[in-house]
Amino acid sequence: MMPTLPFKIFVVEDNEWYGELLVHRLGQNPNHSVLRFATAKACIEQLGEQPDFITLDYSLPDAKGEQVLRQIKERLPGVEVIVISGQEDVGTAVSMLRQGAYDYLVKDENTLDRLWNIVGKVEQQVRLRRENSQLRQQIGVRFGAGQPILGEHQSMQHVQTLITKAARTTITVSVSGETGTGKELVAKAIHFQSGRAAQPFVAVNMAAIPRELVESELFGHEKGAFTGAVARRVGRLEEANGGTLFLDEIADLDLSLQAKLLRVLQEREVTRVGGNQAVAFDVRLIVATHRDLLAEVQAGRFREDLYYRLLGLPIALPPLRQRGADVLLLAEVFVRDFCAQNNLPPRQLTDDARERLRTHPFPGNVRELKAVVELATVLADGELIDANDLPLRSGRAAMGASSGLSLREQTTAIVQNCLDELNGDVLAAAARLRIGKSTIYRMIQQQELRVG
Numbered sequence: 001m002m003p004t005l006p007f008k009i010f011v012v013e014d015n016e017w018y019g020e021l022l023v024h025r026l027g028q029n030p031n032h033s034v035l036r037f038a039t040a041k042a043c044i045e046q047l048g049e050q051p052d053f054i055t056l057d058y059s060l061p062d063a064k065g066e067q068v069l070r071q072i073k074e075r076l077p078g079v080e081v082i083v084i085s086g087q088e089d090v091g092t093a094v095s096m097l098r099q100g101a102y103d104y105l106v107k108d109e110n111t112l113d114r115l116w117n118i119v120g121k122v123e124q125q126v127r128l129r130r131e132n133s134q135l136r137q138q139i140g141v142r143f144g145a146g147q148p149i150l151g152e153h154q155s156m157q158h159v160q161t162l163i164t165k166a167a168r169t170t171i172t173v174s175v176s177g178e179t180g181t182g183k184e185l186v187a188k189a190i191h192f193q194s195g196r197a198a199q200p201f202v203a204v205n206m207a208a209i210p211r212e213l214v215e216s217e218l219f220g221h222e223k224g225a226f227t228g229a230v231a232r233r234v235g236r237l238e239e240a241n242g243g244t245l246f247l248d249e250i251a252d253l254d255l256s257l258q259a260k261l262l263r264v265l266q267e268r269e270v271t272r273v274g275g276n277q278a279v280a281f282d283v284r285l286i287v288a289t290h291r292d293l294l295a296e297v298q299a300g301r302f303r304e305d306l307y308y309r310l311l312g313l314p315i316a317l318p319p320l321r322q323r324g325a326d327v328l329l330l331a332e333v334f335v336r337d338f339c340a341q342n343n344l345p346p347r348q349l350t351d352d353a354r355e356r357l358r359t360h361p362f363p364g365n366v367r368e369l370k371a372v373v374e375l376a377t378v379l380a381d382g383e384l385i386d387a388n389d390l391p392l393r394s395g396r397a398a399m400g401a402s403s404g405l406s407l408r409e410q411t412t413a414i415v416q417n418c419l420d421e422l423n424g425d426v427l428a429a430a431a432r433l434r435i436g437k438s439t440i441y442r443m444i445q446q447q448e449l450r451v452g
C-alpha cells in the first residue's frame with residue numbers, strides 16, 4: 001500500500017474574505033493541506049514546500065499574474081496553476097494559458113464548484129504520478145538497474161541489508177568475493193538505490209586495461225600529453241561526476257598509480273595527464289576485488305593507506321557453494337528467464353539435475369551456473385532438463401589454482417565429484433583417488449560430503 005501523502009494546495013489571494021472561502025472549500029477534502037498567501041512574494045518564498053497545486057489571483061498587490069506564473073513555472077515546472085481573475089478578459093486568459101496555466105477562471109457564483117472539479121482531476125493525476133515514481137523506486141530497490149539480486153540464504157539477506165544501508169549515504173563500499181559472485185551486480189544495486197541513480201554509473205576493470213593506459217583512463221589526458229593522445233579525453237573519474245565510479249579488480253592497480261589515486265581521492269580533484277589544471281569531482285566510489293586485499297597489503301603489493309581509504313563499508317559475497325538452496329533457486333530462475341527470452345516452452349530440472357547442481361562446487365559461481373543451465377536448456381530434448389544435459393566440468397577440471405578456493409575446499413569438491421560420478425560408492429572413489437576410504441568416511445561424518 002502506498003502511503004497517502006497530503007495534496008498540497010497554495011491559495012494566492014489578497015482578498016481575505018475570498019481567500020478564506022477558497023481555503024475552506026478546498027480544505028473540505030481531508031487529504032488536502034491548504035495554505036493561503038496574500039502576496040506573490042510570500043507565495044514565491046514558500047515554493048520550497050513543493051505545492052502540488054496553486055490557485056493564483058490575477059491581480060495581486062505586488063505583482064501581475066503573468067509575472068508570478070513565470071516565476072512559479074521556472075521553479076516548479078510540474079505544478080499546476082489555476083488563474084482566478086475578477087474580470088473576463090479573453091486576451092489575458094489566452095496569454096496565461098500559453099504560459100502554462102492549467103485553466104483560467106472568472107470569479108462568479110460557479111467558481112468554487114468548477115475549481116473543486118479541476119482540483120479533483122489534478123489531484124488524481126498527481127497521485128498517479130507519485131504512485132508511479134514510488135513503484136519505480138521500489139522496483140529499483142529490489143532490482144537495481146533492472147536486474148534482481150536473487151538469493152534467500154541468510155548470507156545473501158545480509159548482503160541485501162548492507163546494500164540498502166550503503167545506498168543511504170555516499171560511503172565508499174568495498175565488495176569482495178570470488179569471480180562471478182555478483183560483485184558488479186551489488187555495485188549497480190547500490191548505485192540504483194541511491195540518490196545518485198539518475199547520474200552515471202561508470203565501471204572500470206583495472207585488470208582489463210593495459211598498465212600504461214590506466215592513468216589516462218582514470219584521470220583523462222590533454223591533447224598531445226603522450227604519443228597517441230590526439231585529442232583531449234575526459235577520464236572515467238570525471239565521467240562519473242555526480243554518480244558512482246566502480247573500480248573492479250582494484251588489487252591489480254600498480255603501486256605507483258595507487259599513490260596517485262589516493263591523492264586524487266583525498267583532494268577530490270583530478271588533473272588530466274599532461275594538464276596543469278585541477279578539476280573538482282564528486283563521485284561515490286565502489287571498489288571490488290576477488291583477492292584478499294589485506295593479504296595484498298601484508299605482502300607489500302597494496303598500499304596500506306589506500307587500503308584504509310577504500311575499505312569503507314565492506315561487503316563480502318559468499319561463494320555460491322556456501323549459499324545452500326540458493327543454487328537451485330537461481331538455476332530455476334535462469335532456466336525460466338532463458339525460456340521466456342527465447343520463446344521456448346517452459347522447462348523443468350529433474351531431481352537428478354537438481355542434485356547434481358546442489359553438489360557441484362561452481363568455481364565460477366553464479367556466472368558459471370547461469371552458463372551451465374542456459375546451455376542445458378538448449379541441449380535438453382524435451383521439457384525436462386536431466387543431469388546428463390548439464391555441461392558440468394568434472395572436479396579436477398573445474399578446479400584450478402586460479403579458482404580462489406582453499407586447498408581444503410578444492411579437495412572436498414574433487415572427492416564430492418568423484419563420489420557423485422560413482423553413485424556414492426566410497427570404496428570405488430577411494431580407489432580412483434588413491435586415498436584411504438576412512439578419509440572419505442571421515443569427511444562424510446563431518447558433513448563435508450553428501451552421499452545418497
Ligand SMILES: Nc1ncnc2c1ncn2[C@@H]1O[C@H](COP(=O)(O)OP(=O)(O)OP(=O)(O)O)[C@@H](O)[C@H]1O
Nearest residue numbers: 148149150151178179180181182183184185366367
Ligand atoms: N545473486 C544473483 N542473482 C542473479 N544474478 C546474479 C547474482 N549474482 C550474480 N549474478 C549474475 O552472474 C553474472 C556475474 O555477476 P557479476 O559480473 O556481478 O560478478 P562479479 O563478481 O563482478 O564477477 P568478476 O569477479 O568476474 O568481475 C552476471 O550475469 C550477474 O547478473
